[in-house]
Structure formats: C-alpha cells, structure tokens
Amino acid sequence: MKAVLYYRGSLSSCNYDCPYCPFSKNKDSKETLMKDKQQLETFVSWVRDQEVERHELSIFFNPYGEALVHRWYREAITELSNLSHVNKVAVQTNLSVKLDWTTELNKKKAAFWVTYHPGQTKESFFVSQCMKLYEQGISFSVGTVGLRSAFEDIEHIRKVLPKDVYVWVNAFKDRSNYYTQEEIERLSRVDPYFEWNVRDYDSLGKKCGAGSNVFYVQGPGLVKRCYKDRRVIGHLYREGLEGLSAERLCGMKKCGCYIGYIHMPEMPIREVYGDGLLERIPTGYVHAHREGEALV
Secondary structure, three states: OEEEEEEEOOOOOOOOOOOOOOOOOOOOOHHHHHHHHHHHHHHHHHHHHOOOOOOEEEEEEOOOOOOOOOHHHHHHHHHHHOOOOEEEEEEEEOOOOOOHHHHHOOOOOEEEEEEOOEOOEOHHHHHHHHHHHHHHOOEEEEEEEOOHHHHHHHHHHHHHOOOOOOEEEEOOOOOOOOOOHHHHHHHHOOOOOHHHHHOOEEOOOOOOOEOOOEEEEEOOOEEEEEOOEEEEEEEHHHHHHHHHOOOOOOOOOEEOOHHHHOOOOOOOHHHHHHHHOOOOOOOOOOOHHHHOOOOO
C-alpha cells in the first residue's frame, strides 16, 4: 500500500528560543537523546524492511525541536531518500546546521520544510543556507509564523528569495481573531494560500486519510490517527500498516493544522499542492534552477 508516515521521536530540544514555542532552548538529557537515536534507528530499520512487503512510503520528520543538529537524523534522511520504495522523505528544520551532507541525498526524493524565525538567525545567513539547497536542486519551501512583529521580515524574505521558492505563512492562532482583514490581505500577498491556514475546518465525523493511509508515528512505535487526536490506534512494529489501516472518521471538532487538514479528501488544497503536498510546495513553484534558469 501507499502510505504517508509522520514521525516524531523523543527529541524535544531546540537551539532557538522562539517565544511562541514550548521547546525553545530546551536541552534534552543524554539519556533522552540516546533513546531518540535508538527509536529512529528502529524506525529506519522497519522502513528498510518494507520493501519486501511492497509498500510505497512517504515520510515526514516533524520533531519537537530541531532534528538536523543530530547526526542520526541526517544519516536517516540520507539513507531513506536512497531507498527504492521510499517515494519521498521530508524534514522540518530551521536550517541552522552545515549542509555539506546534503550532497549524498537523492535530490528527486528529499525535501525540506524550512522554517524562518526572525530574531533567531540573521537573514543573510538564512538566505545563504536556502540558496545552497536551491543551487543543488533540492526541493524546499520556506515558512514562518505570521506574528505582527514579523510582518516586515516576512515581506522582506519573500523579496530576497528566488521567485520560484514558495514562502508560506502559518497563521498565529494562540489568540482568536488575531488578524484584521487588511492584515490577511497583506500576508496573502506573500503567501497566496495564507487565508486557507487562517481558518479552522469543521472536521467532526468527516472522512480523512488519517488512520487509513496516513499515520502519525511516535518514537516507541505507537501510532495515532493524528497528532491532535490523543487516541492510540495501534503499534507500527507489531501490527504493520495492514493491521493499522482502517477508515476512521475524524473525532475532533475542528482541524486547523496544515499537516492535518491536507489529508481531508474534500479539501481543494490537495489539488493545488499535488505531489508537493507533504513538503508544502504548490505545483506552480517548481525550482527553475533545476532546468538551469534561476528566477531572482
């Protein structure tokens, strides 16, 4: 079967201290890091073995914290991108690490969900990191949180990055009705699909790929229908994909997270993103650099 796996291990540490993030500047103990490493190695081993089961997998790493500062994540992404039965492997990252290792990636399968945090990094450094991926022809999108204090930084990063790099804005939802209509229009000039993320979608009792062909895997192997739903539907290593897969209607009243609502079949956003749905790259943003023509 074809399946999407979101993976989140025990890692909960980050080298940034964003005020809106509960994991900012958190430091994991050696024991936690070792457990996270072992969990990831078990997961990669399981993925490796799925070739004989003829499963086709797309994998997204979205940890609590920054993964790529740890060697085991870089090695895992590199290996997975080179497995024949893995269609895609993507990772959420602030792109603060050295990128010399990316030359070993399968560029047709690896993708980066890059997050930009004004105040945590210099724009010049962040852009230079993005351009390293761009020049290698590696797919990536750039996203940021739509805080009012960051509006000008968001607009500027859109101006300095190549036009064929998609810049998206995550709506700040810690406060209800945070944006005025004028602000929504302003951010939509940066991200043409921003207004879709401002909304929370009625989801209770509706169909979703979550739990059917989309699975949210915790480090020990426990699987949830989605991260917002706390119910565990099974164990990846004991039951496998066939044992886990079942049509499960959503049990949550609302869905407001991109990695959740994109798997609702009724959402037109799925058509907009096409094969770039996982890494959040709309079909219109194909890196021109891959064909030798940079849009700057």
